[in-house]
Amino acid sequence: MEKKRIAGEEAAKRIQSGMRVGLGTGSTAYYTIVEVGKRVREGLDIVAIPTSRETERLARELGIPLTDFRSCPRLDLTIDGADAVTPDLQLIKGGGGALLREKLVASISDELIIVVDDSKLYDSLSGLAIPVEVVPFAWETTATRIEQLGGRWKLRERNGEAFITDNHNFILDTVFDEVADPADLARRLKLTTGVVDSGLFIDMAREVAVGTAAGVEWRKKPGV
Numbered sequence: 001m002e003k004k005r006i007a008g009e010e011a012a013k014r015i016q017s018g019m020r021v022g023l024g025t026g027s028t029a030y031y032t033i034v035e036v037g038k039r040v041r042e043g044l045d046i047v048a049i050p051t052s053r054e055t056e057r058l059a060r061e062l063g064i065p066l067t068d069f070r071s072c073p074r075l076d077l078t079i080d081g082a083d084a085v086t087p088d089l090q091l092i093k094g095g096g097g098a099l100l101r102e103k104l105v106a107s108i109s110d111e112l113i114i115v116v117d118d119s120k121l122y123d124s125l126s127g128l129a130i131p132v133e134v135v136p137f138a139w140e141t142t143a144t145r146i147e148q149l150g151g152r153w154k155l156r157e158r159n160g161e162a163f164i165t166d167n168h169n170f171i172l173d174t175v176f177d178e179v180a181d182p183a184d185l186a187r188r189l190k191l192t193t194g195v196v197d198s199g200l201f202i203d204m205a206r207e208v209a210v211g212t213a214a215g216v217e218w219r220k221k222p223g224v
């Protein structure tokens, strides 16, 4: 938790008064949000859009002013966690089931900063769990289509029932043994009828704050 805490808090320093900010979801983004709440109480003047109902609850509790997509069609910066990060900053997200709102918020952000501990760094996305949000209607057919793309899948459950996302959809946790081209896989998943979106975040993050035993290391997208 210490590595997550230092990464989350370090990234929060990038937030300045006047910014419109996306607030991520998960146990690492939690530390960013708590730090933002502290700075808001000290006078930081921002508005934020949360990426999940859980984050919305936390932000409200902490007194962080919230806005919405209609009043605020662009954000300056989003800070969010991830489940896997490759050397060229391709990501898997959605371990907490919030991938769709996270992708929507990231997609309107000028900058996406990812906060992780060093257990999330991988050389490739092959063999890792990739959450895919699917509509509940005919989800078995969608799962079969994912199999045809080469993926194994498991319906995510909570307390013995299908896990329901904030958008009232299901999550299929998929595994593809070989992910040679994450962008191509993301496209194929997106084109699959019944899939709402996948946890593959391609070319979205420019910087990652990695919490390590020695402190926070910043990784930048190669060429940026």
Ligand SMILES: O=C(CO)[C@H](O)[C@H](O)COP(=O)(O)O
Residues within 6 Å of the ligand: 024, 025, 026, 027, 028, 029, 080, 081, 082, 083, 092, 093, 094, 095, 096, 097, 098, 099, 102
């Ligand atoms: O994508 C996410 C939620 O949908 C999270 O950001 C991701 O799962 C990382 O979570 P944590 O910081 O708790 O390890």
